[in-house]
Amino acid sequence: MDKDKIDKRDYILDVAERVFSEKGFDGASTRLISGEAGVNMAMLNYYFGSKEGLFLEIFERKISSFQNILQNLGNDESMNAWEKMEQYIEMYGEKIVNNNCFQKLLYQEIGMNRNNDLSNKLRDLLLKNVTELDKILNEGIAKGEFKKDIDIPMVIATLYGTKNYIINTPLMSSRLLGYNILNDKMIETKLKPQIKSFMKNLLKAYLLN
């Protein structure tokens, strides 16, 4: 059946996403990925052409869902700039737990600073999200909600940098925070509320007049 074929492709992508994020691109061998997925090694090349093709598809699968989530927020006229920021932080806090290993994989690849098609594509994708945030911050300045001298690029770097620091170095962060952030329940009950609350307080103090 066609359905089964799609499911199997998707299943391989699921497994590969996990293995890549655990081991990195180089560390995740095609033998390991195919082994974990319970399929023959040759299937990876059969379905995705190459290891890099497989890697690419993992990201492309997510792109569409990334695209329009933030655009609706940016164009919403019923909220002021700070309310949009709060909403942005809420969504961003949710993603930490939901796309944990995808986010890690994403920034791991970007951190390599390769100049291949894949890396450039990923950078463009992330910059699209950044542009939405940039729009909100500029709107806040224009409307007099935010201080005039705020450093927009640095605010963006802070927002994403703090999140990445925590989820990319879980063994460090767990000792820093005092609880195990590799535990899903801890992420849900402690990390998510903590990071949302902190970011709102931090940016409220910095942005608002």
Place this chain on the structure above:
Amino acid sequence: MDKDKIDKRDYILDVAERVFSEKGFDGASTRLISGEAGVNMAMLNYYFGSKEGLFLEIFERKISSFQNILQNLGNDESMNAWEKMEQYIEMYGEKIVNNNCFQKLLYQEIGMNRNNDLSNKLRDLLLKNVTELDKILNEGIAKGEFKKDIDIPMVIATLYGTKNYIINTPLMSSRLLGYNILNDKMIETKLKPQIKSFMKNLLKAYLLN
């Protein structure tokens, strides 16, 4: 000469540090490192035992200089907590340019979350730095300089996360900031002042009463 031998060892370490941080541990083959350093491949194993031994020595070379830099600050009685924070941010801003590729290599390895001796050693080292910062923040709360409800671990994560985000994704950050942070002159004249100034303003707004 013994001198030359030490110099050559050190030179290999310099080159390896750069290559590792550019390509990652797996991506940096012994052939590439030895080629860049202009020495025979076998020299790496002769001097450092193995590839991992070489990797380890790169970090061990830096550890001693890391140790006591911050301790002097923490024990200084002539400054109040916020002045110490400012001083901390100054030193932290300087390190961005000075130990650029070492910092990158450091967090790249920690991000792997391996459970070998090396990774555990590195985590302990970083936590030592963190402890100093923790001390300053607690002192500020105790003395009534800082708000009582500040989130200390998250402040630390923000400080290091923002820095790492910028230096680990230079191609992203350059587009975000509007200038090329791979250019040393740009780092010196623009990035360093900007990140120092921003961090002081951000934390001043969040920490101070």
Place this chain on the structure above:
DNA sequence: TTATTTTAATCAATCGTTTGATTAACTTTG
């Protein structure tokens, strides 16, 4: 000489990929 440093050649292991054969399901033909 003796001891140390450096080299080229080679090792087994692993990498991503390709191959040719086989299976199963669907389509076409008679």
Place this chain on the structure above:
DNA sequence: CAAAGTTAATCAAACGATTGATTAAAATAA
């Protein structure tokens, strides 16, 4: 309907290339 043909899916096996590591010989220094 049944036989023949066609297709995609899957497999074990092997490919050439590259990996980190080792060797024994050559070069250098003491």
